[in-house]
Amino acid sequence: xxxxxxxxxxxxxxxxxxxxxxxxxxxxxxxxxxxxxxxxxxxxxxxxxxxxxxxxxxxxxxxxxxxxxxxxxxxxxxxxxxxxxxxxxxxxxxxxxxxxxxxxxxxxxxxxxxxxxxxxxxxxxxxxxxxxxxxxxxxxxxxxxxxxxxxxxxxxxxxxxxxxxxxxxxxxxxxxxxxxxxxxxxxxxxxxxxxxxxxxxxxxxxxxxxxxxxxxxxxxxxxxxxxxxxxxxxxxxxxxxxxxxxxxxxxxxxxxxxxxxxxxxxxxxxxxxxxxxxxxxxxxxxxxxxxxxxxxxxxxxxxxxxxxxxxxxxxxxxxxxxxxx
Amino acid sequence: xxxxxxxxxxxxxxxxxxxxxxxxxxxxxxxxxxxxxxxxxxxxxxxxxxxxxxxxxxxxxxxxxxxxxxxxxxxxxxxxxxxxxxxxxxxxxxxxxxxxxxxxxxxxxxxxxxxxxxxxxxxxxxxxxxxxxxxxxxxxxxxxxxxxxxxxxxxxxxxxxxxxxxxxxxxxxxxxxxxxxxxxxxxxxxxxxxxxxxxxxxxxxxxxxxxxxxxxxxxxxxxxxxxxxxxxxxxxxxxxxxxxxxxxxxxxxxxxxxxxxxxxxxxxxxxxxxxxxxxxxxxxxxxxxxxxxxxxxxxxxxxxxxxxxxxxxxxxxxxxxxxxxxx
Numbered sequence: 001x002x003x004x005x006x007x008x009x010x011x012x013x014x015x016x017x018x019x020x021x022x023x024x025x026x027x028x029x030x031x032x033x034x035x036x037x038x039x040x041x042x043x044x045x046x047x048x049x050x051x052x053x054x055x056x057x058x059x060x061x062x063x064x065x066x067x068x069x070x071x072x073x074x075x076x077x078x079x080x081x082x083x084x085x086x087x088x089x090x091x092x093x094x095x096x097x098x099x100x101x102x103x104x105x106x107x108x109x110x111x112x113x114x115x116x117x118x119x120x121x122x123x124x125x126x127x128x129x130x131x132x133x134x135x136x137x138x139x140x141x142x143x144x145x146x147x148x149x150x151x152x153x154x155x156x157x158x159x160x161x162x163x164x165x166x167x168x169x170x171x172x173x174x175x176x177x178x179x180x181x182x183x184x185x186x187x188x189x190x191x192x193x194x195x196x197x198x199x200x201x202x203x204x205x206x207x208x209x210x211x212x213x214x215x216x217x218x219x220x221x222x223x224x225x226x227x228x229x230x231x232x233x234x235x236x237x238x239x240x241x242x243x244x245x246x247x248x249x250x251x252x253x254x255x256x257x258x259x260x261x262x263x264x265x266x267x268x269x270x271x272x273x274x275x276x277x278x279x280x281x282x283x284x285x286x287x288x289x290x291x292x293x294x295x296x297x298x299x300x301x302x303x304x305x306x307x308x309x310x311x312x313x314x315x316x317x318x319x320x321x322x323x324x325x
Numbered sequence: 326x327x328x329x330x331x332x333x334x335x336x337x338x339x340x341x342x343x344x345x346x347x348x349x350x351x352x353x354x355x356x357x358x359x360x361x362x363x364x365x366x367x368x369x370x371x372x373x374x375x376x377x378x379x380x381x382x383x384x385x386x387x388x389x390x391x392x393x394x395x396x397x398x399x400x401x402x403x404x405x406x407x408x409x410x411x412x413x414x415x416x417x418x419x420x421x422x423x424x425x426x427x428x429x430x431x432x433x434x435x436x437x438x439x440x441x442x443x444x445x446x447x448x449x450x451x452x453x454x455x456x457x458x459x460x461x462x463x464x465x466x467x468x469x470x471x472x473x474x475x476x477x478x479x480x481x482x483x484x485x486x487x488x489x490x491x492x493x494x495x496x497x498x499x500x501x502x503x504x505x506x507x508x509x510x511x512x513x514x515x516x517x518x519x520x521x522x523x524x525x526x527x528x529x530x531x532x533x534x535x536x537x538x539x540x541x542x543x544x545x546x547x548x549x550x551x552x553x554x555x556x557x558x559x560x561x562x563x564x565x566x567x568x569x570x571x572x573x574x575x576x577x578x579x580x581x582x583x584x585x586x587x588x589x590x591x592x593x594x595x596x597x598x599x600x601x602x603x604x605x606x607x608x609x610x611x612x613x614x615x616x617x618x619x620x621x622x623x624x625x626x627x628x629x630x631x632x633x634x635x636x637x638x639x640x641x642x643x644x645x646x647x648x649x650x651x652x
Contacts, residue, residue, distance in 0.1 A: 216387075218429035224385055225424075226444040226495060227417030236443075240434045315434060316479040 005305070012301045019297045020071065023290050024064050032056075033284035037080055054080065067290070076294060077287030079280075086291035090273055095176050096166055097265070097272030101257045103179065103188050104196035105250065112200045113246065116207025117238070123212065131204060138201030147194045147267035154190060161186050164269035191268040195261060199253050203246060210242030244315050251307030255300040330401050332503050332535040333359040333382065338395035338405075340374075340381045342606075349606040351377040351390065353559035359503065364529060364536045366546030366567070368582070369556035372603045375539045376425075378556070379505045382537075383422050384412040400502065418448040421496035425508040427488035431480035437491055438476040444495050463494035467524060486517035493525065500532055507539045522549055543586055547571060555579045558604055558614035565640030575636060575647035577619045613644065621646040 034056065038047055051057050055066065067077065076087045119128040155163035167184035169176040178184035214220060215238060223237050224230075262274035269275070273292065280288040340352040352374045359365045367375045380386045382397055384404060397404040399420065404412065416422075424430045432440060441460035442453060451459070457476065464472035467490040480488060489509055496504055506525070510518040526549060529536050540546055546553055547567065554564040555576065563576040574580045584597030601618040604610055610617050616626035625645045632643050 218424050218426060219432040221385055222422075222424055222430040222492070222495075223432065223440075223443075225383060225416055225422040227413050227415070227447040228443055229413065229447065232443065232447075236439075237432050237435070241432070244434070316436075317433060317481050 008305055008308070012305075015301060016294070016297060020068065020290075020294060021064075023293045023297075024067060025060075027286050027289050028060055028063075030281075030284060033080055033286055037283075071294070076291035079285050079288050081280075081283055081285050081288075086285075086287040087295075089288060090276065090292055090295060093271065093273045093276050095169075096178075096270060097258060097261050097274060099177055099179060100188065100191055100195060100261055100264070100270060100272060101254065103192035104199065104257060105254060107192060107196040108199040108203045108250065109246075112203025113207050113239075113242075116204040117211045117234070117242070119204065120208040120211025121215065121234070123208075132208065135201035135204040138197045138204075141197075143194060143198065144263050144267055146197060147191070147264060150190045150194055151267070161190055164191075164267075166271055191264050191270050194268070195257060195264045199250070199257065202249060202253065206246050206249060207242055210245055211238055214238050214241045240314070244311065247310055247314060248307060251303055251310065255296070255303045258299060259296045329361065331358040331360045331398075332363075332400060333537075334396070334398040335378070335382065336396040336398065338378065338381060338397060339393050340377050340386055340390055341393050342390040344389060344607070347607045349390075350559050350609070351606055352381060354395070355554075355556070355559070355561055356395075357554050357561060357564060359535045359537060361502075361535060362529065362533045363552065364526075364538060364550045366550035366553040367537055367539045367556060368541065368543060368546060368553060370541055370603050372558075372606065373556040374559040374606075375541075375556045376507050379422065379507050379537065379539050382503075383416055383420055383505060385416075385422075414448065417444055417496075417501075418499045419501050420503045420505065421499070421501040423489070423492050423496050423504065423506045423509045426512045427485050427492055427509075428512070430492045431488055433480055435479075436476070437478055437480065437483075441476070441491075441495055441498065444498050448499055459498060460494075463498050464491070466497060466528070467491075467494045468520075469494070485513055486521065489513060489517075489521055490524070493521070493528075497528065497532075501534060503535045503537070505537045505539070508541070510545060511540070511542070518545070525549075543571070543582055555582070558609055559606065560614070560643060562615065562644065563640075563642045565637070569637060569640045573636065573640075573648075575640065575642035575649070576615075576644045577621050577646070577648065578615050580648055581618075 033054075034047065034051060038050055042050075048057075055063060058066070070077065074087070075085065078084060079086050079089055082089060115131050119131040122128040151163045154161040165187060167178045167181060167187045169178045169184075170180055171177075172180060179188055220233060220237055223233050228237075258273075260274075261270075261272060262278060264270065265272045265274035266278055273295075277289065277292045279285075280292070335358070336356050338352055338355045339350070342349040342351055355374070355378055357365065357367075367378060369375045377386065377390065381392050382399075382404065384407070386392065392405050395405060399415070404415070407415070431437070438457060438460060441463070442456040445451065445456035445459050446453075449456075460476060461472045464475060469475055469487065469490055475483075475491075480491075483491065493509070509525075510521050513521065522545065525536070528534075538546055538550060550567050552565065553567050553570045554561045555570065555578065556562065557578050563570060563574065563579045570579060571583065574583055578599070581597065581599035585599065587596060599618055604614060604617070612627040613619070613622075613630050616622035619626065623646070628645075630643050630645045632641050633647070634641050635647050635649055
């Protein structure tokens with residue numbers, strides 16, 4: 001187990017380093033932030049001063065070296081626009097995004113698995129077919145459009161839910177959260193459902209496919225032959241088997257939910273990291289873009305590691321000391 | 326003892342599968358009885374309906390199949406009419422089943438203790454500790470060493486033979502009256518097969534339970550069963566005492582089956598074969614289903630043959646041209 005984790009951590013360091021090269025190079029290619037930052041009226045002397053102040057006069061490999069050294073010290077640079085450390089800027093927005101991501105994860109699991117299992121157990125029934133048709137819609141409708149439709153229907157026509165923004169936050173276990181109040185729930189409901197739709201559909205399809213495969217296995221028949229109640233057959237024998245693929249996919253998808261909450265956050269004016277990164281790209285705020293991407297990469301690596309460990313808990317046949325690189 | 330109610334009496338059982346392509350008559354009028362403590366072999370090729378017969382008795386026929394006709398009298402109670410709750414309470418308690426592939430019968434993600442304890446608690450209101458004791462004793466009974474440790478293992482940590490022992494131990498938990506064994510040794514090595522057979526035979530004698538042993542392997546039932554039913558295309562074509570059927574087979578199909586078993590005595594000679602293969606259940610030949618493959622078939626075989634006892638009482642055959650000269 002520990003050998004496995006050490007090896008994984010070493011691999012992760014390499015991945016992060018390669019990623020930093022790519023991100024740094026990519027951002028360099030996007031454009032020159034000076035045009036955006038400097039008052040067009042400024043004279044050449046002011047411009048040169050600004051370039052020097054930001055360190056943009058140095059050749060790119062020196063800039064990268066400087067960035068790398070600072071990054072190792074935990075400093076990912078300061079925002080050109082806000083003049084605050086980029087890392088701090090992003091971390092301040094992170095709880096909002098995390099809250100949204102966890103809310104949509106919760107929706108995907110607690111609706112997706114039961115619906116998918118139902119559809120798997122009753123594939124011929126009208127409800128089962130409807131669930132599957134619905135999941136195709138969830139897959140194929142573009143999420144920004146669904147978001148806008150949600151706002152139109154629930155906020156504009158019915159007027160029952162707010163169209164966007166996040167409610168007042170309260171302190172909960174040291175984090176700023178909004179879901180503890182009715183107002184907060186009403187604000188998070190639409191964006192969370194919107195963000196969850198794709199994953200919900202994915203979980204439904206995975207659970208259904210898993211259920212249909214598992215239900216015909218001999219061990220299910222054997223469990224029934226033992227006289228075990230149907231409830232226990234479904235909730236223990238079937239559920240535990242289908243959880244394996246669901247956990248894997250959800251774990252991997254969770255990273256992308258955080259990374260791509262961008263669209264939902266923009267549509268619902270949710271004050272999270274996604275909204276910040278869009279603004280930063282607009283203004284070519286390099287340090288923030290780089291810091292954001294590095295954080296996302298880091299998060300993917302951590303999530304993957306957690307998924308691997310969880311996987312071994314669920315599936316006894318996977319014991320981590322057996323894993324060869 | 327003759328008038329005692331048999332443990333199981335199957336009467337004219339018909340189990341059909343309603344598929345999109347038509348109705349498959351997997352079991353089509355099967356009758357046999359199993360007395361207390363008796364071992365009955367159900368022999369036939371793949372697709373002859375022997376497994377479906379087993380699943381019909383225990384009430385676990387897969388969709389889209391169902392028992393359409395006939396009686397399954399378990400100690401006088403008709404299981405074909407029993408509701409789901411009644412069947413659930415009988416399954417595992419009074420009637421148990423062992424499956425063909427031990428690699429597939431145990432849930433791979435649950436520990437052995439979980440799977441055995443739930444089987445105990447499905448029928449008895451006992452604490453987990455007591456249930457664990459029962460499970461432990463059952464493992465000892467089937468000859469599994471260090472049972473306490475083994476209970477905490479997962480199925481993949483066992484060999485095939487060990488898994489089948491666990492499955493047998495699970496089936497024995499409630500000391501059932503009847504065990505249906507669906508080719509339980511087919512997937513095992515010969516040596517393990519021998520051990521399991523020996524074990525089961527011993528348990529049958531000790532506990533007085535009845536056993537239906539489903540197999541395609543005549544040599545397995547030869548040493549195990551008291552009586553034998555040979556199935557072909559959903560019907561029993563021949564049945565009787567094991568020695569009568571094996572030594573003096575009446576049906577050409579039984580004769581063919583016996584001829585297909587490789588034997589030391591006929592070394593060097595070509596092995597007898599039954600030409601062709603089992604017919605599709607959706608499209609059975611008219612009359613006797615075996616006649617297209619039968620060396621003795623003639624025009625009379627286009628009519629469904631009746632069951633007769635031409636040689637000896639209790640040795641029945643469903644054939645117009647039985648091998649009488651050998652009897």
